[in-house]
Amino acid sequence: MAETPALPPEVLLDVRGLTKLFPPRRSLFQRKAANPVRAVEDVSFAIRQGETLGLVGESGCGKSTVTRLLLGIHQPTAGTMRYRRKDGGSVDLDRLSEDERLAYCTDLRIVFQDPQSSLNPRLQVRDIVGEVLKVNRLVPPAEIEAKVRDLLAKVGLRPEYARRYPHAFSGGERQRVGIARALATHPRLVVLDEAVSALDVSVRAQTLNLLRDLQEEFGLTYLFVSHDLSVIEYICDRVVVMYVGQVVEIATSEALFARPLHPYTEALLSALPIPDPAQRRQDRRIRLPGEVADPANRPSGCAFHPRCRFASEACRTTPPPLRDLGGRSVACHHAEALALKGVETIQTGHHANA
Amino acid sequence: MSDIAAPTAPETVAPAVRRFAEAGQWALIFRRFRRHRLAYASLFVVLGIYLVALLAEFVAPFSPDSYNARFTYGPPQTLRFFGTDAAGDTHFMYVNGYRMSFDPVALKRTFVVDEKSVHPVVFFAKGEPYKLLGLIPWDRHLIGPADPSQPMYLWGADRLGRDVLSRTIHGARISMSIGLVGVAVSLFLGLLLGGISGYYGGWIDEVVQRCIDFLKSIPTIPLWMGLAAAVPANLDPLLVYLWITIILSLIGWTDLARVVRGRFLSLRTEDFVLAARLDGCSRQRVIWRHMVPSFTSHIVASVTLAIPSMILAETALSFLGIGLKEPVVSWGVLLKDAQSILALTTAPWLLAPGVAVVVAVLALNFLGDGIRDAADPYA
DSSP states (O other), X not given: OOOOSOOOTTEEEEEEEXXXXXXXXXXXXXXXXXXOEEEEEEEEEEEETTOEEEEEOOTTSSHHHHHHHHHTSSOOSEEEEEEEOTTSOEEEGGGOOHHHHHTTTTTEEEEOSOTTTSSOTTSOHHHHHHHHHHHTTXXXXXXXXXXXXXXXXXXXXXXXXXXXXXXXXXXXXXHHHHHHHHXXXXXXXXXXXXXXXXXXXXXXXXHHHHHHHHHHHHTOEEEEEESOHHHHHHHOSEEXXXXXXXXXXXXXHHHHHHOOSSHHHHHHHHTSOOSOHHHHTSOOOOOOOSOOOOTTSOOSSSTTGGGOTTOOHHHHHSOOOOEEOSSOEEOOTTTTTOOOOOHHHHHHSSOTTO | OOOOOOOOSOOOOOHHHHHHHTOOHXXXXXXXXXXXXXXXXXXXXXXXXXXXXXXXXXXXXXXXXXXXXXXXXXXXXXXXXXXXXTTSOEEEEEEEXXXXXXXXTTTEEEEEEEEXXXXXXXXEEEEEEEEETTTEEEEEEEEEESSTTSOOOTTOBOTTSOBHHHHHXXXXXXXXXXXXXXXXXXXXXXXXXXXXXXXXXXXXXHHHHHHHHHHHHSOHHHHHHHHHHHSOTTSOHHHHHHHHHHHHHHHHHHHHHHHHHHHHHHHXXXXXXXXXXXXTOOHHHIIIIIIHHHHHHHHHHHHHHHHHHHHHHHHHHHHTTSSOOTTSOOHHHHHHTTOSHHHHHHOGGGGHHHHHHHHHHHHHHHHHHHHHHHTOTTO
């Protein structure tokens, strides 16, 4: 394995230039091949140990593809995914064969969005949660049930529920089972793929708090994928914003929510619901014209330019690189020149710290 | 701030809640199935028919081949209760004998039931010896005339004076089992090809699907006739039976393969299958532990619904004279006797095996419907 530049010590996973193209479906009666779908293109970010990194964007922006690439469900077309091993060394996940990859399936875990379809309705909870322990021979078969009961207690479920089937649980409880399954192997990185999006608001808050407590207890690192900015603001340390398969902005969540640097981020923030009904009468939402770009036919230059109110000639011709701007990154030609509004400003109409 | 319900003291969970919460797939299916009254009743009808088929020699009063030329086209006798015979003895069950007259103009024998003659009928009557289940030698029949030489035609007699009831009971064996054997063969083909088609997708799927389209586009009766003609005429009746089964299942597998493929396609994208892959399960384990159990109930339902069509196909083939032939006894072979209008006008009871076909097919269909409705207890 070629050892390219060492990972900085605080980084758990470093993604560089990650690209995934899905070849178009070739039809028998279609002579001309369509463009490939550029689901993810040249995506780079790093996940630091112990942090919660948010991955946010509209549906179809490539969030799910990124998680699937990380988990090895898809093979990347290009790019590297460097992962810090438990022994401190690093490994290129993208170069592993399917069998070698299996060694990391206990270290990188996922919680799915829909707790209804992610639990096999034909199995008892002890078998669902214990499956990974069983097939990887992590725990002797006789001790699996005890271990599962432990895990259930950890996620706030009664240990006696181990013999129940998923049909006997509510949505929130099922998601806790999903979390228990993810934690069964003592992973270091957990991908939360819209993990709370299917839950109603009160259950969502409980689940987020549970996730926080577990993170503290086990020293977990989260990649939190969501389209819901209020959830992101609540739980994430840093945020990656994606638009049509590309990263447009990376910043700490404080900085991002206080003052976005990319016009797309600003538009997303303006869509946050306003809690104060007195303010709600004035609609300050930035409505983007047009539709989300088609990843098979991405616009020239900056992919966001057809919908951007600040678009200039440069935006139409030159794709903006992801630039480092004092601890945060943004892919916009005009990032320094724009005075975009943060959440506070959008919602109150005043500049908070002008 | 932690509002997680802390699971400290193990409260007692009501047994009824536990029974539901810890009920597995099959328990839930059965619970729903039982609520389906018609299907539940049909289950017992079907089981009854198979039991009768299994114990045909014992249940039938006579062997299918025993004949009595005196009683050609004898009409059905009614089973009566509590009668006194000429000697003055009272019998619990009896049938009246026949009085025969010969019409010299029509050259036809007519039977009139003779109210005066009483032939006692008993349970566990001594009759022709046979081997129960092909093993245990015995000579008792569930019901039969006390005097074996006396006629008892509860469903009438055919043109050789054989008992239609006994023949129908014996016919159940072949007719009901050809469905099972045929479905077993098509189940194998359907699972294999449908599974491959659905799991791998792509060009393999395309090839299998076009084969199915082709097989389904062939008109069945000409195909059957062609294939049946290819079966040598002097073949052993049992081999013919085997051939017919194979012919039937060659077409029968297509529907099942479609069902299996559809289930595989929909399951492939389910999150829990993906979760199993990410748990590190091997491909074998993903298929057999996570995918197949999710559609076994559907397979059971479609198999149950496939058996009646096999039975009907056998009946149709034999009725047309290209399926089973005498001396094999099946419902289709028996119905062949009811082909001529003459036979039907003089002996309408020859249609009795047809009633058996209708009952068996209806019961299997209701049963299959019930299983299908119950198969998804999570819906």
